[in-house]
Amino acid sequence: MVYSVIYLYPVSLENKGKFISINKQAAEIYVEYGALSDETFEPVNIEGVYGCMGIGQKIELFENETLMFSIASFHDKKHHDVVLKKVDEDSRIHTLFNDMKETIEISRIVRGEFCRI
Secondary structure, eight states: OOEEEEEEEEEEGGGHHHHHHHHHHHHHHHHHTTOSEEEEEOOSOOSOOTTOOOHHHHSOOOTTEEEEEEEEEESSHHHHHHHHHHHHTOHHHHHHHHHHHHHSOGGGOEEEEEEOO
16 A cells, blocks of 8 residues: 655745755655655646646636645555654754745645555
8 A cells, every 4th residue: 555645735936946945855854754755746737628627727826826746655554654753853844844834825735645546
């Protein structure tokens, strides 16, 4: 089984570089403590095609914003919980979280946990 946590981040184009830097540093911490992976993606096309609604139609994006996506993977929920406990105890992640709060509006992040079927 693979257990994944996904995040959708509305990011201003002005802060995109800073956001990517913060997310990459955080990903290194997650992997250091055992996450299988933690990757960040930028959109290529978030408009609807094939009769589907585009994700850009469902996530509120303001002018000059883009939608970034990240996915962190773990063996299972228990592994996720063990890794998160270690990550949460690391002072580096708190510094990065404070930097992130200055970079994007945290309350607009969409988050979910999923397991592979």
